[in-house]
Amino acid sequence: MKLTTWGQTDIGRLRSSNEDNFSIDRELGLFIVADGMGGHAAGEVASEIAVKTVCESLLPALKQNLLHQDLLSGLKEAINQANQAVTSAAKENSAWQGMGTTLTVLLLQDGQALLGHVGDSRMYRWRTEHLEQLSEDHTLVAEQLRQGRISSGEAGRSGLGHILLQAIGVSEPLDICLQQFPLAAGDLFLLCSDGLTDMLNTADIAQLLRDNPDPEQCCPALIDQALKAGGKDNLTVILIRIDEL
Ligand code: CA
Numbered sequence: 001m002k003l004t005t006w007g008q009t010d011i012g013r014l015r016s017s018n019e020d021n022f023s024i025d026r027e028l029g030l031f032i033v034a035d036g037m038g039g040h041a042a043g044e045v046a047s048e049i050a051v052k053t054v055c056e057s058l059l060p061a062l063k064q065n066l067l068h069q070d071l072l073s074g075l076k077e078a079i080n081q082a083n084q085a086v087t088s089a090a091k092e093n094s095a096w097q098g099m100g101t102t103l104t105v106l107l108l109q110d111g112q113a114l115l116g117h118v119g120d121s122r123m124y125r126w127r128t129e130h131l132e133q134l135s136e137d138h139t140l141v142a143e144q145l146r147q148g149r150i151s152s153g154e155a156g157r158s159g160l161g162h163i164l165l166q167a168i169g170v171s172e173p174l175d176i177c178l179q180q181f182p183l184a185a186g187d188l189f190l191l192c193s194d195g196l197t198d199m200l201n202t203a204d205i206a207q208l209l210r211d212n213p214d215p216e217q218c219c220p221a222l223i224d225q226a227l228k229a230g231g232k233d234n235l236t237v238i239l240i241r242i243d244e245l
Contacts, residue, residue, distance in 0.1 A: 019043030038099030
């Protein structure tokens, strides 16, 4: 498999620290975005622990070339381990009490994509000029929308958009969203924190992907546009283009 990938993070225009973390491992086909929350810099501790724990936990399975079914359960196990690691770190330090993080993990192996996800960071797929959100938002508003209790217009206007129904470090047990689907040459995956998607809608993002086919140019273009739109939160963007299967 041949990939072109790029990732970057930005503190945004209003925050005093960056609580997002991300990881790109092209060799292993492993890509992670985590958006931390909690006072006293605890958010960045939570997102860092979560990213590190997933990488360390998945490494042995990836090196042993496990079958996809095993990898999906390995991915679930890695996310549960991240949950435990963040929870126990919070117990050891009172300043870290209540810290948590979103976690979105994409694993690309032998023509397949595996997604493990908790929270409201997002993964999109850009395929044949169509942008599709593949992760679901674990937020109160998204849940009300899924249940048909509010309209999409009401969801957009709701001030409750950021209430998470579950997060790493604060939910036990986790209801991890796991998906597996085949890759196609030319697929482009976007992993991002909500600092991007709160500032740019799907049409804005699609236009930027259309105008900037190269991930190395497109990542800064997405971040610049979100900063121009207000940059109210930390922003993290990873782009992965499947050049060849
Ligand atoms: Ca955020």
